[in-house]
Amino acid sequence: MKAGIVGLPNVGKSTLFNCLSNAKAQSANFPFCTIEPNVGVVNVPDPRLRKLEELVNPEKVIPATVEIVDIAGLVKGASKGEGLGNQFLGNIRETDAIIHVLRCFENDNIVHVDGSVDPIRDKETIDIELQLKDLETVDKKLEKVNKAARTGNKDAIKEQEVLQKIKNALESGKSVRTVELDEEVRKEYVKPLQFITDKPVMYLCNVNDDDAVSGNKYVDQVKELVKDENAEVLVLAVGTEADIAELDDYEERREFLADMGLDEAGSAKLIRSAYKLLNQETYFTAGEKEVRAWTINAGSTAPQAAGVIHTDFEKGFIRAEVIKYDTYVEYGSEAKVKEAGKLKVEGKEYTVQDGDVMHFLFNV
Numbered sequence: 001m002k003a004g005i006v007g008l009p010n011v012g013k014s015t016l017f018n019c020l021s022n023a024k025a026q027s028a029n030f031p032f033c034t035i036e037p038n039v040g041v042v043n044v045p046d047p048r049l050r051k052l053e054e055l056v057n058p059e060k061v062i063p064a065t066v067e068i069v070d071i072a073g074l075v076k077g078a079s080k081g082e083g084l085g086n087q088f089l090g091n092i093r094e095t096d097a098i099i100h101v102l103r104c105f106e107n108d109n110i111v112h113v114d115g116s117v118d119p120i121r122d123k124e125t126i127d128i129e130l131q132l133k134d135l136e137t138v139d140k141k142l143e144k145v146n147k148a149a150r151t152g153n154k155d156a157i158k159e160q161e162v163l164q165k166i167k168n169a170l171e172s173g174k175s176v177r178t179v180e181l182d183e184e185v186r187k188e189y190v191k192p193l194q195f196i197t198d199k200p201v202m203y204l205c206n207v208n209d210d211d212a213v214s215g216n217k218y219v220d221q222v223k224e225l226v227k228d229e230n231a232e233v234l235v236l237a238v239g240t241e242a243d244i245a246e247l248d249d250y251e252e253r254r255e256f257l258a259d260m261g262l263d264e265a266g267s268a269k270l271i272r273s274a275y276k277l278l279n280q281e282t283y284f285t286a287g288e289k290e291v292r293a294w295t296i297n298a299g300s301t302a303p304q305a306a307g308v309i310h311t312d313f314e315k316g317f318i319r320a321e322v323i324k325y326d327t328y329v330e331y332g333s334e335a336k337v338k339e340a341g342k343l344k345v346e347g348k349e350y351t352v353q354d355g356d357v358m359h360f361l362f363n364v
């Protein structure tokens with residue numbers, strides 16, 4: 001599962017990517033600095049994992065990860081191929097969620113492709129290009145479906161209705177994700193087309209240091225604009241956070257963040273939010289050799305969760321032994337949880353909960 005960082009050129013995308021992944025994507029003060037997408041695998045900060053480490057004292061600890069893709073800046077006309085637009089839009093299509101970076105800071109030394117700071121205009125520029133690309137996709141599909149619908153094919157008529165609804169929304173400047181459809185209908189007719197504007201999105205407002213805690217007028221404008229989108233808005237001083245991430249000393253990093261009025265790095269909040277945006281959850285395995293966070297899709301059953309470790313675990317699943325994270329912390333060890341009768345035995349129908357500490361029994 002990948003989250004793609006998108007936005008206009010020079011809004012701080014590559015700097016953000018560097019901050020998140022400690023990769024060194026090229027970052028410079030001119031458009032189209034990034035052409036090929038950079039991909040980083042980022043550890044998900046999770047205090048629960050640290051607590052389990054304290055209790056178990058394992059030989060190693062393995063955190064959950066999320067994949068972040070730095071996609072080159074889009075410009076007006078991208079949907080028609082401007083600024084290598086087709087390539088960039090193709091890169092976005094391959095991601096599962098979007099982190100939309102908006103420039104919400106003034107700085108005369110960093111050029112803006114449109115000459116001034118206006119995150120509302122910038123957002124609309126990106127939205128329009130993505131919607132135009134999706135309109136192209138739905139038009140192509142409708143051509144085929146309309147022919148089948150004219151023969152009286154009931155499935156084609158149903159699909160025609162759905163696609164026409166999406167087309168109408170796109171033509172009125174709305175994204176596919178805002179179209180109200182039954183989940184089964186969306187799964188059957190919408191998901192296979194990989195509409196770019198159907199992907200979940202969060203907005204990241206890139207600000208100066210002074211605005212990292214309380215935001216500014218630009219951030220307020222963005223929040224007002226997206227209030228009906230069911231999308232999270234995060235505020236981050238990307239340049240400074242990237243500088244802090246370069247520091248090797250943990251205490252020094254904490255001091256810098258404290259000076260900014262922050263109790264933790266904004267990048268940590270962003271990574272957790274991206275993980276959630278991708279509909280991911282974590283369960284843990286805890287033993288002397290290893291304490292590990294495993295990533296699953298929200299709503300996964302116990303056999304599906306076991307399959308993340310190895311396909312044989314899912315095929316030969318017998319049962320799962322489950323300890324709630326809070327219960328594990330309360331009693332301090334697996335042995336004491338068992339003594340207290342708090343270990344639960346669950347079967348194939350069990351839906352894994354975020355934070356479960358699990359042990360699987362299987363037979364192949």
